[in-house]
Amino acid sequence: MILKSISKLKWIILSSLQRSYSVTPMAARNTGKKSASLLDNFTRFCYQRDLTRAMKAMDVMQRHGINADCITYAELIKCCLAHGAVEEGKLVHEHVFSGRFEPKRFLVNIFLNMYVKFNLLEEAQSLFDRMPERDVVSWTTMISAYCTAKMNDKALEFLILMLREGVRPNMFTYSAVLRACDSLVNLRQVHCGIIKVGLESDVFVRSALIDIYAKWGDLRNAVCVFNEMVTGDLVVWNSIIGGFAQNSDGDEALNLFKRMKRAGFSPDQSTLTSVLRACTGLALLELGTQVHVHVLKYDHDLILNNALLDMYCKCGSLEDAKSVFSRTEEKDVISWSTMIAGLAQNGYSQEALKLFESMKVSGIKPNYITIVGVLFACSHAGLVEDGWHHFRSMKKLYGIDPAREHYSCMIDLLGRAGKLDEAMQLIQEMPYEPDAVAWRALLGACKVHKNTELAIYAAKQVLNLDPQDPGTHILLSNIYANSQKWDDVAEVRKTMRERGIAKEPGCSWIEINDEIHTFFVGDSSHPQIDEINRQLKHTIHKLAGVGYVPDINFVLHDLEGEQKEDLIQYHSEKLAIVLGLMRLTQGKTIRIRKNLRICGDCHMFAKLTAKMEHRTIVIRDPIRYHHFQDGICSCGDYW
DNA sequence: GTAGGGTTAG
Numbered sequence: 001m002i003l004k005s006i007s008k009l010k011w012i013i014l015s016s017l018q019r020s021y022s023v024t025p026m027a028a029r030n031t032g033k034k035s036a037s038l039l040d041n042f043t044r045f046c047y048q049r050d051l052t053r054a055m056k057a058m059d060v061m062q063r064h065g066i067n068a069d070c071i072t073y074a075e076l077i078k079c080c081l082a083h084g085a086v087e088e089g090k091l092v093h094e095h096v097f098s099g100r101f102e103p104k105r106f107l108v109n110i111f112l113n114m115y116v117k118f119n120l121l122e123e124a125q126s127l128f129d130r131m132p133e134r135d136v137v138s139w140t141t142m143i144s145a146y147c148t149a150k151m152n153d154k155a156l157e158f159l160i161l162m163l164r165e166g167v168r169p170n171m172f173t174y175s176a177v178l179r180a181c182d183s184l185v186n187l188r189q190v191h192c193g194i195i196k197v198g199l200e201s202d203v204f205v206r207s208a209l210i211d212i213y214a215k216w217g218d219l220r221n222a223v224c225v226f227n228e229m230v231t232g233d234l235v236v237w238n239s240i241i242g243g244f245a246q247n248s249d250g251d252e253a254l255n256l257f258k259r260m261k262r263a264g265f266s267p268d269q270s271t272l273t274s275v276l277r278a279c280t281g282l283a284l285l286e287l288g289t290q291v292h293v294h295v296l297k298y299d300h301d302l303i304l305n306n307a308l309l310d311m312y313c314k315c316g317s318l319e320d321a322k323s324v325f326s327r328t329e330e331k332d333v334i335s336w337s338t339m340i341a342g343l344a345q346n347g348y349s350q351e352a353l354k355l356f357e358s359m360k361v362s363g364i365k366p367n368y369i370t371i372v373g374v375l376f377a378c379s380h381a382g383l384v385e386d387g388w389h390h391f392r393s394m395k396k397l398y399g400i401d402p403a404r405e406h407y408s409c410m411i412d413l414l415g416r417a418g419k420l421d422e423a424m425q426l427i428q429e430m431p432y433e434p435d436a437v438a439w440r441a442l443l444g445a446c447k448v449h450k451n452t453e454l455a456i457y458a459a460k461q462v463l464n465l466d467p468q469d470p471g472t473h474i475l476l477s478n479i480y481a482n483s484q485k486w487d488d489v490a491e492v493r494k495t496m497r498e499r500g501i502a503k504e505p506g507c508s509w510i511e512i513n514d515e516i517h518t519f520f521v522g523d524s525s526h527p528q529i530d531e532i533n534r535q536l537k538h539t540i541h542k543l544a545g546v547g548y549v550p551d552i553n554f555v556l557h558d559l560e561g562e563q564k565e566d567l568i569q570y571h572s573e574k575l576a577i578v579l580g581l582m583r584l585t586q587g588k589t590i591r592i593r594k595n596l597r598i599c600g601d602c603h604m605f606a607k608l609t610a611k612m613e614h615r616t617i618v619i620r621d622p623i624r625y626h627h628f629q630d631g632i633c634s635c636g637d638y639w
Numbered sequence: 640g641t642a643g644g645g646t647t648a649g
Contacts, residue, residue: 074640109640116641140641175642207643238644245645273645306646313647337647345648372648405649437649623649 035066042068046075051083058095067101074110086118109137116145136167144176155180159190168197175204178212187212200225203233210236214243234265242274250278254287267294269301276307283593283620285315286511306334313342316591316618316625333367341373345625347634349381368400375409379416380636387413404430408437415445416638420454436465443472448638455479470496470504471596507595508572508619512583519575528579536578543608551601573602573619581613589616597621597639607631 038061045054046068054076061067073096080089093111096103103111108131115124128134128142139162146155159177162169169177174194181187191200191209199205206225213222226240237260244253257267257275267275272294279288288311295301295308305328312321325331325339336359343352356374359366366374371394378387391410394400407430414423423442427434439461446455459476462469473496480488495501509518517526526532540548573594580590598606598621610617611631619626627634 077640106640113640135641137641142641144641170641172642178643202642204643209643211644233643235644240644242644268644270645277646301645303646308646310647332646334647339647341648367647369648376648408649435649441649 035064038064038066039068043072046072046079049079049082051079051085051088054079055088055091058092062095062098065099067096067099070104070107073103073107077110077114081114081117084118086120089114089118105131105133105135106137109135109141112138112141116141116148121145121149134162134165134167136162136170136173139167140170140173140176143173143180147176147179152180152182156186156190169193171199171202171205174199175202175208178205178208181212184216184218187216200228203236207233207235207239210239210243214239214247217247219243219247219249232263232265234268234271237263237265238268238270238274241271241278245274245277245281248281250281250284253278254282269298269304272298273304273307276304276311280307280311280314282509282516283315283591284511284516285312285317285591286514288312288315289320302328302330302332302335306332306338309335310338310342313338313346314620316346316589316620316627318342318346318348331362331364333364333370336362336364337367337370337373340370341376344373344377344380347380347625347627347636349377349383352377353381353383353386366398366400368403368405371398371400372405372409375406375413379409379413380634382417382636384413384417384419404432404435404438407432407434408441411438411441412444415442416448418445418449420445420449420451424454434461436462436469439465440472443475444639447475452479452483467499468501470501473501474503504596506572508576508592510576510580510590510592512579517576517579519572519579521572522570523572523575526575526579528582529575531582532575532578535582536574539578539581539609540605542612543605546608546612548604548608551604571599571602573598574605577606577609577617580617581609581615586614589618592617592619594619594621597623598626603633603637603639607633 038057042054042057042061045051045057058076073092076092077089080086080092093114096107096111108127112124112127112131115121115127124142124145128138131138139158143155143158143162146152146158155177159169159173162173174190178187178190181190194200194205194209200209206228209225210222213219213225222240222243226236237256241253241256241260244250244256253274257271257278260267260271272291275291276288276295279285279291288308291311292308295304298304305324309321309324309328312318312324321339321342325335328335336355340352340355340359343349343355352373356366356370356377359370371390374390375387378384378390387410391402391406394402394406407426411423411426414420414426420442423445427438427442430438439458443455443458443462446452446458456476456479459472459479462472463476466472473492477489477492480486480492506521507518509516511517519526523529540550573592576592577590580592584590598619603626606617606619606626606628608631609615610628617626617628619628621639624635624639626639
């Protein structure tokens with residue numbers, strides 16, 4: 001009833017205005033005044049970002065056939081974008097295009113951009129197709145849209161089309177289109193184009209180039225682009241630091257971070273996230289904790305907090321991780337997955353599984369990475385049935401198809417439980433071609449459960465898929481040696497020589513008072529090495545009293561590639577443990593990071609030392625975490 | 640009016 005009255009009233013006003021418009025000059029002047037005030041109001045509402053009133057004013061203008069200027073409409077679109085008002089945006093589009101009013105090209109570009117921002121790619125494309133003239137902004141908007149939609153081919157095709165139409169791409173176009181380069185080949189082609197038009201020095205283009213080279217693992221070229229930096233820019237620094245951090249070169253990421261600070265730049269959220277990632281990779285808890293202080297400034301940055309959480313988890317500092325996790329108010333799937341995997345990797349399987357239940361209660365949907373963490377937890381707790389349950393129901397409950405990674409987890413789980421036949425069966429039945437990860441999982445199981453025959457088979461499969469893997473070559477050679485198959489040993493060594501595969505030297509490092517102490521096997525370069533050796537002998541002697549016998553039969557467990565003549569007592573982690581005992585105050589956890597898998601003897605050494613010295617020792621190898629406490633290890637002697 | 644950098648597994 002009320003609505004009817006309003007529309008009737010509107011009709012009366014409108015018709016009276018229309019009538020008066022064509023009657024007398026005086027009335028026309030009045031109407032002119034009315035239009036002016038309508039326009040005035042409309043303009044004011046647009047600039048005030050008052051969407052509701054602006055839309056009402058536009059409605060009246062529509063009925064009067066009045067149009068504002070393009071700049072005001074542009075303001076209104078900004079207002080729609082700010083409010084996420086899709087329908088209103090469409091109405092403005094209709095209004096502007098409905099009369100005899102001809103919008104300037106920049107306004108059409110703004111509508112184009114609006115559709116892109118609202119994820120309405122089809123509408124954007126249709127508007128683009130109808131544009132009589134398309135300038136560099138129109139093309140760039142479309143290219144950027146296709147990049148965001150990960151339609152790389154389309155984005156690159158548009159770059160060619162625009163060049164054909166004679167429109168020259170600018171720095172906006174190139175910084176956008178670089179994201180679409182999905183191989184080093186097309187990246188180099190686009191890079192050539194950029195150099196040709198002299199846009200390589202633009203900071204936006206430069207950071208995009210560095211980023212995409214790093215994403216394709218070509219750090220050499222990323223550094224080349226970076227080194228030509230003429231003007232400084234934080235994002236360019238962040239691109240190169242992030243590039244190294246993401247490519248597992250934490251050392252170089254941290255070096256660059258120091259250089260960045262010397263160059264006078266203050267780190268922002270993105271820098272700190274990459275620095276934390278570098279700390280995570282290197283297991284540098286002290287440095288990571290120092291970064292935490294700077295993170296406090298960005299309390300609500302979820303990405304940064306997730307990186308911090310992961311750093312504490314991967315550095316084995318679960319108390320800090322839990323504290324960061326509980327203080328994170330708006331947890332997302334990554335926060336939950338990180339914490340679940342962190343607990344599982346550090347040996348707290350039951351807690352991890354409980355947290356998974358809490359996650360579901362909280363309403364956050366697990367993703368495939370979450371499930372990897374859950375299966376990992378089941379595997380470590382020996383929960384074969386629970387593992388099968390999660391694996392079999394993941395599709396039904398969470399809509400996630402089991403991926404290779406999930407199969408590898410299940411192979412690990414079955415293998416760990418000694419069910420080698422079932423593990424092998426799963427490899428054969430999985431709907432994917434088994435990869436090196438799957439075979440390595442089986443190999444790990446064979447190693448622990450001492451199934452030499454299957455171990456040889458699995459190792460060969462790993463080497464078919466990853467022919468350069470030094471660890472597996474050494475392991476295979478050791479298995480043959482153990483079985484007295486000397487011809488086979490010689491064959492493996494020959495293959496390694498031919499393929500130029502060197503034994504990677506074992507290396508461990510420990511952080512003490514901001515200093516990183518690195519040890520290689522049999523290393524004598526450390527300034528305190530004599531004292532360390534004395535202490536090591538002393539510790540071994542004391543351990544002998546509680547039953548420690550150096551395990552020289554470490555064949556199936558020696559992944560170091562350290563031959564028997566290398567005295568196992570000089571394995572790098574032992575040196576690092578001893579330095580930790582000497583330099584870290586009683587009660588402080590000894591945390592060691594190692595580049596290769598820990599050997600059986602060092603594992604036993606760490607277990608007994610932890611018990612004898614009443615210390616917690618955490619050794620993180622490239623795959624597993626080992627928390628030694630009170631004579632036992634969180635890995636359950638399976639690694 | 641169009642553009643660049645950061646988080647979870649294996």
